Amino acid sequence: MSAVxxxxxxxxxxxxxxxxxxxxxxxxxxxxxxxxxxxxGQTLVVAVxxxxxxxxxxxVIDLMIETQLREKGITDLRLERRLSPPWTxxxxxxxxxxxLRAYGIAPPVDGTASDGLMAGRAARxxxxxNLVIACPRCGSSHTERVSQYGSTPCKxxxxxxxxxxxxxxxxxx
Amino acid sequence: MPSLPDVATPxxxxxxxxxxAAQSHDPHVADVALKPxxxxxxxRMGDNSLILGHRISEWCGHGPVLEEDIALANTxxxxxxxxxxxxxxxxxxxxAGRSADDxxxxxxxxxxxxxxxxxxxxxxxxxxxxxxxLFDAFHFELLTALTKxxxxxxxxxxxxxxxxxxxxxxxxxDLVVRLGDGTEESHTRMQAALNKVWGYTGEMFAADAVDAxxxxxxxxxxxxxxxxxxxRTVGEVLDEATLSQPEQRFDAHSGxxxxxxxxxxxxxxxxxxxxxxxxxxASW
Numbered sequence: 254m255s256a257v258x259x260x261x262x263x264x265x266x267x268x269x270x271x272x273x274x275x276x277x278x279x280x281x282x283x284x285x286x287x288x289x290x291x292x293x294g295q296t297l298v299v300a301v302x303x304x305x306x307x308x309x310x311x312x313v314i315d316l317m318i319e320t321q322l323r324e325k326g327i328t329d330l331r332l333e334r335r336l337s338p339p340w341t342x343x344x345x346x347x348x349x350x351x352x353l354r355a356y357g358i359a360p361p362v363d364g365t366a367s368d369g370l371m372a373g374r375a376a377r378x379x380x381x382x383n384l385v386i387a388c389p390r391c392g393s394s395h396t397e398r399v400s401q402y403g404s405t406p407c408k409x410x411x412x413x414x415x416x417x418x419x420x421x422x423x424x425x426x
Numbered sequence: 427m428p429s430l431p432d433v434a435t436p437x438x439x440x441x442x443x444x445x446x447a448a449q450s451h452d453p454h455v456a457d458v459a460l461k462p463x464x465x466x467x468x469x470r471m472g473d474n475s476l477i478l479g480h481r482i483s484e485w486c487g488h489g490p491v492l493e494e495d496i497a498l499a500n501t502x503x504x505x506x507x508x509x510x511x512x513x514x515x516x517x518x519x520x521x522a523g524r525s526a527d528d529x530x531x532x533x534x535x536x537x538x539x540x541x542x543x544x545x546x547x548x549x550x551x552x553x554x555x556x557x558x559x560l561f562d563a564f565h566f567e568l569l570t571a572l573t574k575x576x577x578x579x580x581x582x583x584x585x586x587x588x589x590x591x592x593x594x595x596x597x598x599x600d601l602v603v604r605l606g607d608g609t610e611e612s613h614t615r616m617q618a619a620l621n622k623v624w625g626y627t628g629e630m631f632a633a634d635a636v637d638a639x640x641x642x643x644x645x646x647x648x649x650x651x652x653x654x655x656x657x658r659t660v661g662e663v664l665d666e667a668t669l670s671q672p673e674q675r676f677d678a679h680s681g682x683x684x685x686x687x688x689x690x691x692x693x694x695x696x697x698x699x700x701x702x703x704x705x706x707x708a709s710w
Contacts, residue, residue, distance in 0.1 A: 306586055307507025336511070337582035339589060367592040401597050402497035406504065406590075410493060426589055 261290045264297065264322070271321050274313045275405050278356045281314055285344025288335050297327050300335040304426070305406035341366075342407075342426045354389045359411065359422040362386065366425040367401075386422050388413035398422075454577045454645060455519055463639035465520045466539060467646065469529065470636075470683055472512030473540035476530055477691070478561060479505030480698055481548055490551055497597060501558070504590040511583045531702040535691045542682035543626040545691045552605065552612070552619035559598035560623060560660065564630045566595045567655045568647070576644030599663045606667025613668065620664070621672050628677020631656075634684070 268290070269282045281287055281301075289300040299318060303311045315332050322330055342361035345353075350360035365384050385394045393415035401424070403410040408421040454460060483502035489495025513526035524532075543561060548554045569591055572584035605612040633641070633649045640646040664671060681687070701708055 303507075303586075305504060305507065306511065306590060307503035307505070309503070336586050337578075339582070339586040341589075366589065367596040400493035400497055401593060402493070402500045404496070406500050410496075424593075 258292055258295070258297075259325070259327070261292070264290045264299070264327075267321055267325050268299070268318065271314075271317050274310045274317065276353070276356065276358065278352045279345075279349040281318065283346045283349035283352075285346070286314070286340060287318075289333075293331070296329045296331055297322065298331050298333060300333040302335045302340045304340050308406050310405075340426065342423065345423070353423055357389050357420055358408070359386045359389045359420060361423045361425045363425060386411055388416060388418070389420055390418050391416040396420075452577050452579045454643060455515075455579065457643075460639065460643055461519060461521075463636045464643075464645065465516055466636045467640045468512055468516035468519060469537075470539040472509050472516055472526075472529070473538050474544050474561075474565075475505040475512060476509040477538070477540040477694060478544035478558070479503075479509060480694055481544065481546075482554070482558070484548055485554065494551070498554075501594055501597075504587075504594070508583070508587045508590075511586070515579055515583065527702075531699050535687050535695055536685045538682075538687065538691060538695075539685060540682055540687075540691075541626070541629050542679050542688055543623060543629065545682070545688060545694060546623060546626065547690055549619065549622070550615060552615035553622060555598055555601050555605065556616060556619035557623050558594070559602045559663070560627050561630075562591060562595040562598045563659045563663075564627075564652065564656050565591050567652045567659075571647035571652065575646065580645055595659075599659070602663055602669075603667045606664070606669040616667065617669050620669055621674075624672040624676055625674055625678035628675065629680040629682060632677060632680055632683070636683075 265282060265287075268287050269280050271281045273279050273281060273284055284304070286302050286304060287299060288302050289298070291298050299322070301315060301318065319330060319332065343363050345361060353360045362384060386396050386398075387394050388396050388411075391413060393413055395414045396411050397414060399410040399412050399419065401409050403421050407423055407426065409424045410419065411422045412419045454464060457464070479502045482498050482505065485495065485498040486502070487495065489498055509530065510526050513529045517524045517526055517529055541561075543557060546553070546557060566588070569584045569588040573581050573588060575581040575584065602616065606616040607613070608616075631649045631653045637646070637649055641648045661671070
């Protein structure tokens with residue numbers, strides 16, 4: 254007779270306590286990178302999808318998930334990497350978006366990922382992008398993009414023209 | 427809140443359904459007749475990302491301004507991430523017990539299948555950006571086509587990589603326009619960079635038996651189909667940048683895809699592979 258296994262909901266709750274190593278105010282479940290939790294016989298399978306392909310936090314996240322679940326008494330564990338469907342910022346939960354804002358990071362504006370051909374058109378329209386990112390500190394929409402790339406692969410660098418503070422934008426992916 | 431008018435978001439639902447339907451079953455991975463060509467082609471994909479990623483990473487700590495330094499480092503990181511996926515699948519297809527790391531760190535130059543374009547030295551920022559733009563414009567169209575690959579494993583890697591390469595192309599085309607249509611100095615340098623690397627771009631579209639085999643299997647598009655798409659993007663951006671397409675042939679240099687490289691690749695590998703050669707199996 255086998256021992257009673259924790260429910261998958263219990264496991265999801267445990268994973269909800271695992272912070273993202275780069276942005277510790279949000280959890281890995283709030284980021285939407287845990288894609289599935291299931292029991293394969295006596296083995297707990299957790300499917301994790303990477304944010305960016307080369308994100309150096311990926312292996313740290315795997316380690317933190319494993320550590321958390323082992324501390325909760327899971328001994329038979331398998332982590333799977335799942336590429337498809339590719340992670341999108343659309344999966345970042347509403348609660349996490351509020352936490353990001355409070356942490357000083359403007360949350361992603363869904364549906365605004367680059368399509369790769371924007372620049373050619375934007376140059377012709379001379380206005381670059383018409384995407385408005387509100388300052389997470391003062392709420393002003395009078396902001397400017399400094400760089401499409403920031404301190405981590407998932408962020409762009411912005412500056413507020415009103416409160417003059419620089420801030421990160423969690424860019425749509 | 428306004429959003430951009432024509433943003434293409436990958437059809438994630440269909441991708442998920444297709445991946446689920448083919449979960450861990452890709453008919454091409456175990457196709458013995460196709461194996462040599464599929465493996466070679468996957469190495470081309472992985473090696474282009476690896477060598478360009480390594481080249482771009484050489485700027486880390488040397489960028490002209492902090493934001494560009496960070497952007498280059500992030501681009502390199504994305505490309506190395508793609509390398510792990512492509513060479514990981516290559517190793518799986520080969521089925522000889524090698525890993526992505528083995529392929530990256532323990533092959534010699536003649537076994538590398540990257541384009542000569544991506545191994546060229548960085549030169550100044552103009553050369554770095556122009557080379558990246560010309561490759562990005564190709565990479566973007568190639569990955570777009572690969573999201574419809576008959577191989578679900580290839581399609582899911584392409585869908586993942588395409589999201590990042592879209593940002594690469596946006597950035598590099600933007601900078602080519604701003605610097606080409608910039609000061610006299612920046613314009614001169616960008617034109618010189620274009621003239622310098624132009625002759626290496628034709629290799630991207632030069633199909634051989636390997637390309638024909640994977641196209642026949644529906645894994646990859648015919649390279650000739652990508653050429654007009656690339657020409658359109660390149661033409662538009664160069665026009666906007668007030669740069670002139672060189673009159674010289676764009677396919678003057680080739681051979682990289684077959685393992686015939688410039689002398690520059692050996693120096694890259696000497697640096698990149700040193701640790702594994704000197705201390706086999708070292709890890710941290």
